[in-house]
Amino acid sequence: MKKTIITVVGEDTVGIIAKVCTYLAENNVNILNISQTIIEGYFNMMMITDTSMAAKKLSELAEELETLGKEIGVVIHVQHEDIFTKMHRI
Amino acid sequence: MINMYEVNETNKMIEQENLDVRTITLGISLLDCIDADLQQVNRKVYEKITRLASHLVETGDEISKDFGIPVVNKRISVTPIALIGGAACKSSEDFVTLAKTLDRAAKEVGVNFIGGYSATVSKGMTKADELLIRSIPEALAQTERVCSSVNLGSTRTGINMDAVRLMGDIVLETAKATKDQDSLGCAKLVVFCNAPDDNPFMAGAFHGVTEADAVINVGVSGPGVVKTALEKVRGKNFEVLCETIKKTAFKVTRVGQLVAQEASKRLGIPFGIVDLSLAPTPAIGDSVADILCEIGVEYAGAPGTTAALALLNDQVKKGGVMASSYVGGLSGAFIPVSEDQGMIDAVNANALTIEKLEAMTCVCSVGLDMIAIPGDTKPATIAGIIADECAIGMVNQKTTAVRLIPVIGKDVGETVEFGGLLGYAPIMPVNPYSCENFVNRGGRIPAPIHSFKN
Numbered sequence: 404m405k406k407t408i409i410t411v412v413g414e415d416t417v418g419i420i421a422k423v424c425t426y427l428a429e430n431n432v433n434i435l436n437i438s439q440t441i442i443e444g445y446f447n448m449m450m451i452t453d454t455s456m457a458a459k460k461l462s463e464l465a466e467e468l469e470t471l472g473k474e475i476g477v478v479i480h481v482q483h484e485d486i487f488t489k490m491h492r493i
Numbered sequence: 494m495i496n497m498y499e500v501n502e503t504n505k506m507i508e509q510e511n512l513d514v515r516t517i518t519l520g521i522s523l524l525d526c527i528d529a530d531l532q533q534v535n536r537k538v539y540e541k542i543t544r545l546a547s548h549l550v551e552t553g554d555e556i557s558k559d560f561g562i563p564v565v566n567k568r569i570s571v572t573p574i575a576l577i578g579g580a581a582c583k584s585s586e587d588f589v590t591l592a593k594t595l596d597r598a599a600k601e602v603g604v605n606f607i608g609g610y611s612a613t614v615s616k617g618m619t620k621a622d623e624l625l626i627r628s629i630p631e632a633l634a635q636t637e638r639v640c641s642s643v644n645l646g647s648t649r650t651g652i653n654m655d656a657v658r659l660m661g662d663i664v665l666e667t668a669k670a671t672k673d674q675d676s677l678g679c680a681k682l683v684v685f686c687n688a689p690d691d692n693p694f695m696a697g698a699f700h701g702v703t704e705a706d707a708v709i710n711v712g713v714s715g716p717g718v719v720k721t722a723l724e725k726v727r728g729k730n731f732e733v734l735c736e737t738i739k740k741t742a743f744k745v746t747r748v749g750q751l752v753a754q755e756a757s758k759r760l761g762i763p764f765g766i767v768d769l770s771l772a773p774t775p776a777i778g779d780s781v782a783d784i785l786c787e788i789g790v791e792y793a794g795a796p797g798t799t800a801a802l803a804l805l806n807d808q809v810k811k812g813g814v815m816a817s818s819y820v821g822g823l824s825g826a827f828i829p830v831s832e833d834q835g836m837i838d839a840v841n842a843n844a845l846t847i848e849k850l851e852a853m854t855c856v857c858s859v860g861l862d863m864i865a866i867p868g869d870t871k872p873a874t875i876a877g878i879i880a881d882e883c884a885i886g887m888v889n890q891k892t893t894a895v896r897l898i899p900v901i902g903k904d905v906g907e908t909v910e911f912g913g914l915l916g917y918a919p920i921m922p923v924n925p926y927s928c929e930n931f932v933n934r935g936g937r938i939p940a941p942i943h944s945f946k947n
Contacts, residue, residue: 408500438497449497462558480504482561484495489747491499 405455406435406484409468413477415446422475423450423468430464431456446477451484503744504561510717511779512745513563514752515772517553518608518693520700520708520765521545523572531581535594538577542569542598542607545707545762550603552759556752564752566914569599570698570710571609579621585628592632592639599638606681608698610641613688616650616937626656629663633678634670640681640696644688646883648890651940652686657883658932660684661876665899668868672901675909679898680831680863684879686886686893691766692822697859697894708765709757710822713749714772715741716781719809723787734788735808742769742812750817768822769813770858771805773833775916781805781826782835793828793836794845802826803856823892825858831898831911831918832863840919847878847921855885860894865909865918868901875899877928880938888941 411423420439427434432452439448454461465481472479506512526537550567557564571577574591582588592610599607610632612622629641643660646652664679671678683697690701693710700708722741726733749767757764773781782793788801806825814820828850830836839845847864854860860882866875879895886893900909903920910917 408495410500410504436494440497447497447501449500451494462555465558465561480561483559485751486560486562486748487495487500487503489751490503490744491495 404453407452407454407461408482408484408487409450409452410480411446411448411472411477413446413472415441415444416476419446419475419477420448422471423479426468426471427452430459432464506715506718507562510715510721511774511776512715512718512748513565514711514749515714515770516566516568516693516712517549517564517752517756518568518570518698518710518712519546519549519760519762520570520691520704520710522700522704522706523577524702527577527580529580531587531590534578534581535590538591539594539598542571542595543601546602546604548760552756556755556759560751562748562752566605568604568693568695568698569602569607570693570700571595571607572700572702573611573613574609575612575619575622575625576702578625579619582621582624585624585631588625588628589632589635592628592636595639596636604638606638606640606695608640608642608695609700610639611643611699613644614653614656615644615647616653618653618656626659626663629682630666630670630678633667633681640698642683642685642688642697642699644685645879646686646887646938648687648887649940652880652883652887652938654880654932654937655935657880658873658876658935660879661872661874661932664875664897665870665872668899668901675911676868676898676900677911680896680911680915683894683896686883687891689822689892693768694770694772694823696896704765705763707762709753709760709762710765710768711749711753711756712768712770712772712822713745714770715745716771716773716784717778718745719771720778720780720784720787723784731804735804738805738808739812742809743816746813746816764819766819766821767817769809769817769820769824770822771809771826773827773829774914775832775834777834780833780835781828782833782839786835792842792844793839794849798849799852799856802828802853806857823858827859827862828853828857829863830921831865831916832914833916837916837918840921847923851881851885854882854893855889859892860896862894862896863898863915863918864896865898865900865920866923867904867920868899869904870899870923871927873927873929873932874923876932878923880932884938
Protein backbone atom coordinates (compact mmCIF):
# COMPACT_ATOMS: atom_id res chain seq x y z
CA MET A 404 0.00 0.00 0.00
CA LYS A 405 1.25 3.46 -0.87
CA LYS A 406 0.03 5.82 1.84
CA THR A 407 -0.30 9.45 0.91
CA ILE A 408 -1.11 12.33 3.22
CA ILE A 409 -3.43 15.02 1.88
CA THR A 410 -3.74 18.23 3.84
CA VAL A 411 -6.32 20.93 3.20
CA VAL A 412 -6.04 24.31 4.89
CA GLY A 413 -8.03 27.49 4.24
CA GLU A 414 -11.12 29.54 4.95
CA ASP A 415 -14.11 27.38 5.81
CA THR A 416 -16.85 27.16 3.22
CA VAL A 417 -19.61 24.76 2.18
CA GLY A 418 -18.55 21.66 0.28
CA ILE A 419 -14.76 21.49 0.74
CA ILE A 420 -14.78 17.85 1.84
CA ALA A 421 -17.34 16.97 -0.83
CA LYS A 422 -15.27 18.40 -3.65
CA VAL A 423 -12.00 16.86 -2.48
CA CYS A 424 -13.60 13.47 -1.86
CA THR A 425 -15.35 13.51 -5.24
CA TYR A 426 -12.01 14.10 -6.94
CA LEU A 427 -10.41 11.27 -4.95
CA ALA A 428 -13.24 8.87 -5.79
CA GLU A 429 -13.01 9.72 -9.49
CA ASN A 430 -9.29 8.94 -9.39
CA ASN A 431 -9.59 5.70 -7.46
CA VAL A 432 -7.88 6.99 -4.32
CA ASN A 433 -9.09 5.22 -1.17
CA ILE A 434 -9.48 7.25 2.04
CA LEU A 435 -8.21 5.41 5.13
CA ASN A 436 -8.59 8.12 7.76
CA ILE A 437 -9.85 11.67 7.99
CA SER A 438 -9.32 14.15 10.79
CA GLN A 439 -10.77 17.61 10.47
CA THR A 440 -11.13 20.64 12.69
CA ILE A 441 -11.85 24.35 12.52
CA ILE A 442 -9.19 26.56 14.15
CA GLU A 443 -10.21 30.23 14.43
CA GLY A 444 -12.48 29.97 11.40
CA TYR A 445 -9.84 28.15 9.40
CA PHE A 446 -10.60 24.77 7.97
CA ASN A 447 -7.90 22.16 8.71
CA MET A 448 -8.13 18.67 7.33
CA MET A 449 -5.71 15.77 7.11
CA MET A 450 -6.49 12.63 5.14
CA ILE A 451 -4.50 9.44 5.05
CA THR A 452 -5.15 7.82 1.70
CA ASP A 453 -4.08 4.85 -0.35
CA THR A 454 -3.00 5.92 -3.84
CA SER A 455 -1.68 2.57 -5.04
CA MET A 456 -4.83 1.93 -7.13
CA ALA A 457 -4.81 5.37 -8.76
CA ALA A 458 -4.03 5.50 -12.46
CA LYS A 459 -2.29 8.84 -12.19
CA LYS A 460 1.17 9.47 -10.78
CA LEU A 461 1.44 11.09 -7.36
CA SER A 462 2.92 14.25 -8.87
CA GLU A 463 -0.08 14.53 -11.23
CA LEU A 464 -2.56 14.07 -8.38
CA ALA A 465 -0.67 16.71 -6.43
CA GLU A 466 -0.87 19.22 -9.28
CA GLU A 467 -4.56 18.62 -9.98
CA LEU A 468 -5.51 18.86 -6.31
CA GLU A 469 -3.52 22.07 -6.01
CA THR A 470 -5.56 23.50 -8.88
CA LEU A 471 -8.80 22.26 -7.30
CA GLY A 472 -7.73 23.89 -4.04
CA LYS A 473 -7.28 27.22 -5.77
CA GLU A 474 -10.82 26.95 -7.20
CA ILE A 475 -12.34 26.51 -3.73
CA GLY A 476 -9.97 28.92 -2.00
CA VAL A 477 -7.94 26.46 0.07
CA VAL A 478 -4.37 25.14 -0.04
CA ILE A 479 -4.09 21.42 -0.74
CA HIS A 480 -0.87 19.46 -0.35
CA VAL A 481 -0.35 15.86 -1.40
CA GLN A 482 2.74 14.22 0.06
CA HIS A 483 4.10 10.71 0.41
CA GLU A 484 3.69 9.54 4.01
CA ASP A 485 7.42 8.83 4.40
CA ILE A 486 8.41 12.48 4.81
CA PHE A 487 6.37 12.62 8.02
CA THR A 488 7.15 9.17 9.42
CA LYS A 489 10.88 9.58 8.81
CA MET A 490 10.92 12.96 10.49
CA HIS A 491 8.78 12.13 13.51
CA ARG A 492 9.46 8.42 14.17
CA ILE A 493 12.78 6.76 14.95
CA MET B 494 -0.03 6.57 12.93
CA ILE B 495 1.08 10.04 11.99
CA ASN B 496 -1.08 12.82 13.46
CA MET B 497 -2.18 16.24 12.29
CA TYR B 498 0.16 18.09 14.65
CA GLU B 499 3.19 16.33 13.18
CA VAL B 500 2.06 16.88 9.61
CA ASN B 501 1.51 20.57 10.30
CA GLU B 502 4.91 20.90 11.97
CA THR B 503 6.69 19.44 8.93
CA ASN B 504 4.76 21.57 6.48
CA LYS B 505 5.37 24.70 8.52
CA MET B 506 9.11 23.99 8.40
CA ILE B 507 8.92 23.72 4.62
CA GLU B 508 6.60 26.65 3.92
CA GLN B 509 7.59 29.21 6.51
CA GLU B 510 11.08 28.27 7.71
CA ASN B 511 12.83 27.50 4.41
CA LEU B 512 13.47 23.81 5.10
CA ASP B 513 14.79 22.31 1.91
CA VAL B 514 17.16 19.79 0.47
CA ARG B 515 19.93 22.05 -0.74
CA THR B 516 21.46 19.70 -3.25
CA ILE B 517 21.42 16.24 -4.71
CA THR B 518 24.92 15.86 -6.09
CA LEU B 519 25.78 13.02 -8.41
CA GLY B 520 29.44 12.08 -8.11
CA ILE B 521 30.87 10.59 -11.29
CA SER B 522 34.27 8.96 -11.68
CA LEU B 523 35.95 9.95 -14.94
CA LEU B 524 38.99 7.69 -14.41
CA ASP B 525 37.84 5.47 -17.30
CA CYS B 526 37.84 8.49 -19.63
CA ILE B 527 41.62 8.97 -19.49
CA ASP B 528 43.21 8.92 -22.93
CA ALA B 529 46.40 10.28 -24.49
CA ASP B 530 44.34 11.97 -27.20
CA LEU B 531 42.70 15.22 -26.08
CA GLN B 532 39.72 14.94 -28.41
CA GLN B 533 39.03 11.42 -27.17
CA VAL B 534 39.14 12.54 -23.51
CA ASN B 535 36.69 15.34 -24.25
CA ARG B 536 34.35 12.98 -26.10
CA LYS B 537 34.45 10.31 -23.37
CA VAL B 538 33.94 12.83 -20.56
CA TYR B 539 30.92 14.39 -22.28
CA GLU B 540 29.44 11.02 -23.11
CA LYS B 541 29.83 9.58 -19.61
CA ILE B 542 28.42 12.61 -17.78
CA THR B 543 25.42 13.03 -20.07
CA ARG B 544 24.68 9.28 -19.92
CA LEU B 545 24.81 8.92 -16.12
CA ALA B 546 23.16 12.23 -15.32
CA SER B 547 20.47 12.21 -18.00
CA HIS B 548 17.63 11.69 -15.46
CA LEU B 549 19.16 13.52 -12.49
CA VAL B 550 17.23 16.78 -12.74
CA GLU B 551 13.91 15.17 -13.60
CA THR B 552 14.28 12.66 -10.73
CA GLY B 553 15.11 15.43 -8.28
CA ASP B 554 12.01 17.35 -9.36
CA GLU B 555 9.83 14.25 -9.07
CA ILE B 556 11.04 13.52 -5.53
CA SER B 557 10.39 17.12 -4.68
CA LYS B 558 6.76 16.80 -5.83
CA ASP B 559 6.11 13.41 -4.22
CA PHE B 560 7.26 14.50 -0.77
CA GLY B 561 6.36 18.16 -1.02
CA ILE B 562 9.88 19.29 -0.14
CA PRO B 563 11.93 21.62 -2.37
CA VAL B 564 15.07 20.06 -3.83
CA VAL B 565 16.80 23.30 -4.68
CA ASN B 566 19.84 22.19 -6.67
CA LYS B 567 20.79 19.21 -8.76
CA ARG B 568 24.54 19.09 -9.34
CA ILE B 569 27.41 16.94 -10.52
CA SER B 570 30.89 16.38 -9.14
CA VAL B 571 33.63 14.62 -11.10
CA THR B 572 37.10 13.20 -10.52
CA PRO B 573 39.72 15.98 -10.23
CA ILE B 574 40.35 16.98 -13.83
CA ALA B 575 44.12 17.29 -13.30
CA LEU B 576 44.14 13.47 -13.10
CA ILE B 577 41.84 12.97 -16.07
CA GLY B 578 43.55 15.42 -18.41
CA GLY B 579 47.10 14.71 -17.28
CA ALA B 580 47.96 12.31 -20.11
CA ALA B 581 46.44 14.42 -22.89
CA CYS B 582 46.90 18.04 -21.86
CA LYS B 583 50.23 19.59 -22.80
CA SER B 584 49.25 23.15 -21.98
CA SER B 585 46.85 25.17 -19.89
CA GLU B 586 44.81 25.83 -23.05
CA ASP B 587 44.33 22.07 -23.44
CA PHE B 588 42.86 21.94 -19.94
CA VAL B 589 40.46 24.79 -20.78
CA THR B 590 38.91 22.57 -23.49
CA LEU B 591 38.01 20.09 -20.75
CA ALA B 592 36.41 22.88 -18.70
CA LYS B 593 34.30 23.78 -21.73
CA THR B 594 33.30 20.15 -22.17
CA LEU B 595 32.19 19.97 -18.52
CA ASP B 596 30.18 23.18 -19.03
CA ARG B 597 28.51 21.79 -22.14
CA ALA B 598 27.64 18.53 -20.36
CA ALA B 599 26.22 20.44 -17.38
CA LYS B 600 24.00 22.50 -19.68
CA GLU B 601 22.88 19.41 -21.60
CA VAL B 602 21.64 17.61 -18.46
CA GLY B 603 20.33 20.82 -16.85
CA VAL B 604 22.40 20.99 -13.64
CA ASN B 605 23.34 24.45 -12.39
CA PHE B 606 26.90 23.61 -11.31
CA ILE B 607 29.48 20.94 -12.04
CA GLY B 608 32.43 20.63 -9.65
CA GLY B 609 35.75 18.92 -10.04
CA TYR B 610 37.87 21.22 -12.17
CA SER B 611 40.35 20.45 -9.45
CA ALA B 612 43.81 19.41 -8.41
CA THR B 613 44.90 17.81 -5.14
CA VAL B 614 48.41 19.03 -4.41
CA SER B 615 48.72 18.78 -0.62
CA LYS B 616 52.31 17.56 -0.81
CA GLY B 617 53.50 18.34 -4.31
CA MET B 618 52.36 19.34 -7.78
CA THR B 619 52.73 17.23 -10.91
CA LYS B 620 53.20 19.03 -14.22
CA ALA B 621 49.51 18.37 -14.98
CA ASP B 622 48.42 19.79 -11.60
CA GLU B 623 50.33 22.97 -12.29
CA LEU B 624 48.97 23.32 -15.82
CA LEU B 625 45.44 22.88 -14.52
CA ILE B 626 45.94 25.42 -11.74
CA ARG B 627 47.36 27.95 -14.20
CA SER B 628 44.36 27.38 -16.50
CA ILE B 629 41.78 28.16 -13.77
CA PRO B 630 41.34 31.91 -14.51
CA GLU B 631 40.69 31.27 -18.19
CA ALA B 632 38.56 28.17 -17.53
CA LEU B 633 36.27 30.02 -15.10
CA ALA B 634 36.04 33.06 -17.38
CA GLN B 635 35.05 30.98 -20.40
CA THR B 636 32.52 28.74 -18.68
CA GLU B 637 29.38 29.40 -16.73
CA ARG B 638 28.69 26.36 -14.55
CA VAL B 639 32.12 24.87 -13.88
CA CYS B 640 33.45 25.05 -10.31
CA SER B 641 37.09 24.68 -9.40
CA SER B 642 38.91 23.65 -6.22
CA VAL B 643 42.47 22.97 -5.15
CA ASN B 644 43.52 21.00 -2.06
CA LEU B 645 46.66 22.66 -0.72
CA GLY B 646 47.41 20.77 2.46
CA SER B 647 46.40 18.10 4.93
CA THR B 648 47.06 17.02 8.49
CA ARG B 649 49.12 14.09 7.20
CA THR B 650 51.18 15.91 4.58
CA GLY B 651 51.53 19.46 5.84
CA ILE B 652 50.94 22.49 3.61
CA ASN B 653 52.28 22.87 0.08
CA MET B 654 53.40 26.50 0.32
CA ASP B 655 54.51 26.65 -3.32
CA ALA B 656 50.93 25.90 -4.30
CA VAL B 657 49.58 28.33 -1.68
CA ARG B 658 51.73 31.11 -3.15
CA LEU B 659 50.63 30.19 -6.67
CA MET B 660 46.95 30.27 -5.63
CA GLY B 661 47.42 33.82 -4.35
CA ASP B 662 48.17 34.80 -7.96
CA ILE B 663 45.48 32.55 -9.44
CA VAL B 664 42.69 33.95 -7.24
CA LEU B 665 43.62 37.47 -8.30
CA GLU B 666 43.96 36.51 -11.98
CA THR B 667 40.55 34.83 -11.85
CA ALA B 668 39.12 38.05 -10.42
CA LYS B 669 40.70 40.02 -13.27
CA ALA B 670 39.54 37.56 -15.93
CA THR B 671 35.94 37.98 -14.73
CA LYS B 672 36.07 41.66 -13.74
CA ASP B 673 33.16 42.54 -16.02
CA GLN B 674 30.95 40.38 -13.79
CA ASP B 675 32.24 41.78 -10.49
CA SER B 676 34.94 39.08 -10.33
CA LEU B 677 32.29 36.35 -10.18
CA GLY B 678 34.86 33.71 -11.23
CA CYS B 679 36.25 33.73 -7.68
CA ALA B 680 32.87 32.63 -6.32
CA LYS B 681 33.42 29.40 -8.25
CA LEU B 682 36.93 28.80 -6.92
CA VAL B 683 37.80 27.45 -3.50
CA VAL B 684 41.02 26.19 -1.91
CA PHE B 685 41.10 23.59 0.84
CA CYS B 686 43.11 21.96 3.54
CA ASN B 687 41.92 18.39 4.25
CA ALA B 688 39.37 18.44 1.38
CA PRO B 689 36.78 15.65 1.68
CA ASP B 690 36.27 13.26 -1.26
CA ASP B 691 32.49 13.25 -0.97
CA ASN B 692 31.47 16.87 -0.49
CA PRO B 693 28.16 17.59 -2.28
CA PHE B 694 28.40 21.40 -1.87
CA MET B 695 29.82 23.81 -4.44
CA ALA B 696 32.20 25.30 -5.23
CA GLY B 697 34.36 22.65 -3.57
CA ALA B 698 32.64 19.45 -4.69
CA PHE B 699 34.76 16.85 -6.45
CA HIS B 700 34.49 13.08 -6.74
CA GLY B 701 37.55 11.69 -4.99
CA VAL B 702 39.53 8.73 -6.27
CA THR B 703 38.49 6.70 -3.20
CA GLU B 704 34.87 6.78 -4.41
CA ALA B 705 32.83 4.31 -6.49
CA ASP B 706 32.04 4.81 -10.19
CA ALA B 707 28.96 6.89 -9.40
CA VAL B 708 27.39 7.90 -6.11
CA ILE B 709 24.56 10.09 -4.78
CA ASN B 710 25.45 12.58 -2.05
CA VAL B 711 22.90 14.89 -0.50
CA GLY B 712 23.27 18.18 1.36
CA VAL B 713 20.44 19.33 3.62
CA SER B 714 19.79 22.73 5.03
CA GLY B 715 17.60 24.34 7.60
CA PRO B 716 18.96 27.39 9.44
CA GLY B 717 15.44 28.85 9.56
CA VAL B 718 14.06 25.73 11.25
CA VAL B 719 16.75 25.83 13.96
CA LYS B 720 16.21 29.57 14.47
CA THR B 721 12.44 29.14 14.90
CA ALA B 722 12.91 26.22 17.32
CA LEU B 723 15.29 28.32 19.41
CA GLU B 724 12.82 31.23 19.59
CA LYS B 725 10.71 28.99 21.83
CA VAL B 726 13.52 28.44 24.38
CA ARG B 727 14.71 32.04 24.87
CA GLY B 728 16.41 32.53 28.23
CA LYS B 729 16.63 28.80 28.96
CA ASN B 730 19.94 27.21 29.99
CA PHE B 731 22.53 25.55 27.74
CA GLU B 732 21.16 22.06 28.32
CA VAL B 733 17.76 23.04 26.96
CA LEU B 734 19.39 25.03 24.14
CA CYS B 735 21.56 22.11 23.03
CA GLU B 736 18.75 19.56 23.26
CA THR B 737 16.55 21.78 21.08
CA ILE B 738 19.24 22.11 18.40
CA LYS B 739 19.89 18.36 18.43
CA LYS B 740 16.23 17.42 18.04
CA THR B 741 15.77 19.92 15.20
CA ALA B 742 18.93 18.77 13.43
CA PHE B 743 17.68 15.20 13.67
CA LYS B 744 14.42 16.08 11.92
CA VAL B 745 16.13 18.11 9.21
CA THR B 746 18.68 15.39 8.51
CA ARG B 747 16.03 12.67 8.33
CA VAL B 748 14.55 14.49 5.36
CA GLY B 749 17.97 14.48 3.69
CA GLN B 750 18.39 10.77 4.37
CA LEU B 751 14.96 10.04 2.89
CA VAL B 752 15.63 12.08 -0.24
CA ALA B 753 19.10 10.55 -0.67
CA GLN B 754 17.77 6.99 -0.44
CA GLU B 755 14.90 7.77 -2.77
CA ALA B 756 17.19 9.40 -5.36
CA SER B 757 19.55 6.46 -5.11
CA LYS B 758 16.71 3.98 -5.68
CA ARG B 759 15.14 5.86 -8.58
CA LEU B 760 18.43 6.52 -10.38
CA GLY B 761 19.91 3.09 -9.67
CA ILE B 762 23.05 4.71 -8.28
CA PRO B 763 24.42 3.87 -4.80
CA PHE B 764 23.80 6.25 -1.89
CA GLY B 765 27.00 7.80 -0.57
CA ILE B 766 26.52 10.24 2.27
CA VAL B 767 24.32 12.93 3.74
CA ASP B 768 26.15 16.15 4.50
CA LEU B 769 24.71 17.43 7.79
CA SER B 770 24.77 21.09 7.14
CA LEU B 771 23.26 24.37 8.06
CA ALA B 772 23.72 26.11 4.74
CA PRO B 773 22.31 29.63 4.64
CA THR B 774 20.94 31.51 1.63
CA PRO B 775 20.43 35.25 1.21
CA ALA B 776 16.68 34.73 1.81
CA ILE B 777 15.36 36.36 4.98
CA GLY B 778 14.99 33.73 7.71
CA ASP B 779 17.56 31.37 6.17
CA SER B 780 20.56 32.64 8.10
CA VAL B 781 23.15 30.98 10.36
CA ALA B 782 24.07 34.41 11.78
CA ASP B 783 20.45 34.79 12.96
CA ILE B 784 20.81 31.53 14.92
CA LEU B 785 23.89 32.93 16.66
CA CYS B 786 21.88 36.05 17.54
CA GLU B 787 19.04 33.87 18.83
CA ILE B 788 21.57 31.99 21.00
CA GLY B 789 22.41 35.34 22.55
CA VAL B 790 24.91 37.58 20.75
CA GLU B 791 23.81 40.96 19.42
CA TYR B 792 25.52 40.46 16.07
CA ALA B 793 27.56 37.60 14.62
CA GLY B 794 31.11 38.62 15.53
CA ALA B 795 30.34 39.93 19.03
CA PRO B 796 32.31 38.34 21.91
CA GLY B 797 30.83 34.90 22.56
CA THR B 798 30.22 34.23 18.85
CA THR B 799 32.94 31.57 18.55
CA ALA B 800 31.60 29.68 21.57
CA ALA B 801 28.03 29.95 20.30
CA LEU B 802 29.08 28.65 16.89
CA ALA B 803 31.08 25.80 18.44
CA LEU B 804 28.09 24.53 20.37
CA LEU B 805 25.77 24.99 17.39
CA ASN B 806 28.09 23.05 15.11
CA ASP B 807 28.53 20.24 17.61
CA GLN B 808 24.82 19.84 18.35
CA VAL B 809 23.98 19.82 14.63
CA LYS B 810 26.38 16.90 14.22
CA LYS B 811 25.13 15.08 17.32
CA GLY B 812 21.51 15.33 16.21
CA GLY B 813 22.26 14.61 12.58
CA VAL B 814 24.50 11.59 13.00
CA MET B 815 21.69 9.44 14.38
CA ALA B 816 19.35 10.50 11.60
CA SER B 817 21.52 9.23 8.77
CA SER B 818 23.20 5.92 8.09
CA TYR B 819 26.22 7.53 6.40
CA VAL B 820 27.46 11.00 7.13
CA GLY B 821 30.24 12.80 5.29
CA GLY B 822 31.17 15.82 3.25
CA LEU B 823 31.67 19.06 5.13
CA SER B 824 28.97 18.47 7.80
CA GLY B 825 28.49 21.50 10.00
CA ALA B 826 27.37 25.11 9.99
CA PHE B 827 28.50 27.18 7.02
CA ILE B 828 29.40 30.80 7.59
CA PRO B 829 29.61 32.44 4.17
CA VAL B 830 29.26 36.21 4.24
CA SER B 831 27.53 37.07 0.97
CA GLU B 832 25.07 34.18 1.20
CA ASP B 833 23.78 35.07 4.67
CA GLN B 834 21.81 38.26 5.35
CA GLY B 835 22.68 38.16 9.07
CA MET B 836 26.41 38.04 8.28
CA ILE B 837 26.06 40.94 5.85
CA ASP B 838 24.25 42.97 8.54
CA ALA B 839 27.04 42.12 11.01
CA VAL B 840 29.72 43.34 8.58
CA ASN B 841 27.77 46.54 7.90
CA ALA B 842 27.49 47.14 11.65
CA ASN B 843 31.29 46.73 11.98
CA ALA B 844 30.69 43.75 14.28
CA LEU B 845 32.39 41.20 12.06
CA THR B 846 35.92 41.25 10.65
CA ILE B 847 37.95 38.77 8.61
CA GLU B 848 40.01 38.02 11.74
CA LYS B 849 36.88 37.10 13.73
CA LEU B 850 35.63 34.99 10.84
CA GLU B 851 38.98 33.20 10.88
CA ALA B 852 38.53 32.42 14.58
CA MET B 853 35.02 31.13 13.86
CA THR B 854 36.36 28.74 11.21
CA CYS B 855 38.29 26.88 13.94
CA VAL B 856 35.03 25.51 15.31
CA CYS B 857 32.76 25.08 12.32
CA SER B 858 32.61 23.93 8.77
CA VAL B 859 34.22 25.20 6.63
CA GLY B 860 36.26 28.35 6.25
CA LEU B 861 36.54 31.91 5.02
CA ASP B 862 33.71 31.73 2.56
CA MET B 863 32.32 34.22 0.03
CA ILE B 864 34.18 37.19 1.45
CA ALA B 865 34.59 40.17 -0.86
CA ILE B 866 37.87 42.06 -0.42
CA PRO B 867 39.35 45.10 -2.23
CA GLY B 868 40.45 44.41 -5.80
CA ASP B 869 43.90 45.88 -5.17
CA THR B 870 44.76 43.30 -2.47
CA LYS B 871 48.24 41.89 -3.14
CA PRO B 872 48.52 38.25 -4.29
CA ALA B 873 50.99 37.58 -1.46
CA THR B 874 48.41 38.81 1.06
CA ILE B 875 45.78 36.46 -0.40
CA ALA B 876 48.33 33.63 -0.15
CA GLY B 877 48.97 34.62 3.48
CA ILE B 878 45.26 34.42 4.32
CA ILE B 879 45.08 31.03 2.60
CA ALA B 880 48.12 29.80 4.55
CA ASP B 881 46.55 30.88 7.87
CA GLU B 882 43.35 29.03 7.09
CA CYS B 883 45.22 25.91 5.92
CA ALA B 884 47.21 25.94 9.17
CA ILE B 885 43.98 25.93 11.19
CA GLY B 886 42.76 22.91 9.23
CA MET B 887 46.08 21.09 9.38
CA VAL B 888 46.60 21.46 13.12
CA ASN B 889 42.97 20.85 14.11
CA GLN B 890 42.50 17.87 11.78
CA LYS B 891 39.48 19.44 10.12
CA THR B 892 38.54 20.69 6.69
CA THR B 893 39.13 24.38 6.14
CA ALA B 894 38.64 26.38 2.97
CA VAL B 895 39.06 29.84 1.52
CA ARG B 896 36.81 31.45 -1.07
CA LEU B 897 37.84 35.09 -1.30
CA ILE B 898 36.63 37.46 -3.98
CA PRO B 899 38.98 40.37 -4.67
CA VAL B 900 36.55 42.61 -6.53
CA ILE B 901 38.48 44.44 -9.23
CA GLY B 902 37.81 48.18 -9.23
CA LYS B 903 36.03 48.18 -5.88
CA ASP B 904 37.16 49.11 -2.39
CA VAL B 905 36.03 49.03 1.23
CA GLY B 906 32.69 50.78 1.63
CA GLU B 907 31.35 49.49 -1.67
CA THR B 908 29.08 46.50 -2.24
CA VAL B 909 29.22 43.71 -4.79
CA GLU B 910 26.18 41.89 -6.16
CA PHE B 911 26.52 38.28 -7.38
CA GLY B 912 22.84 37.46 -7.68
CA GLY B 913 20.84 34.35 -6.86
CA LEU B 914 22.12 31.95 -4.20
CA LEU B 915 25.51 33.71 -4.17
CA GLY B 916 23.95 36.90 -2.79
CA TYR B 917 25.70 40.23 -2.27
CA ALA B 918 28.49 41.42 -0.01
CA PRO B 919 30.06 44.54 1.41
CA ILE B 920 33.80 44.71 0.62
CA MET B 921 35.68 43.92 3.83
CA PRO B 922 39.01 45.49 4.81
CA VAL B 923 42.13 43.31 4.78
CA ASN B 924 45.08 43.75 7.17
CA PRO B 925 47.43 46.05 5.18
CA TYR B 926 50.75 44.69 6.48
CA SER B 927 52.92 42.50 4.27
CA CYS B 928 53.58 38.75 4.49
CA GLU B 929 55.61 38.74 1.26
CA ASN B 930 58.80 37.39 2.86
CA PHE B 931 56.86 34.58 4.53
CA VAL B 932 54.91 33.23 1.55
CA ASN B 933 57.83 33.63 -0.87
CA ARG B 934 60.10 31.25 1.06
CA GLY B 935 59.05 28.29 -1.10
CA GLY B 936 58.68 24.61 -0.21
CA ARG B 937 56.26 23.14 2.29
CA ILE B 938 55.30 23.37 5.91
CA PRO B 939 55.89 19.95 7.49
CA ALA B 940 53.01 17.87 8.85
CA PRO B 941 52.25 18.58 12.51
CA ILE B 942 53.04 16.21 15.35
CA HIS B 943 50.04 14.25 16.64
CA SER B 944 51.08 13.98 20.23
CA PHE B 945 51.62 16.49 23.06
CA LYS B 946 48.22 18.10 22.33
CA ASN B 947 47.89 21.55 23.82
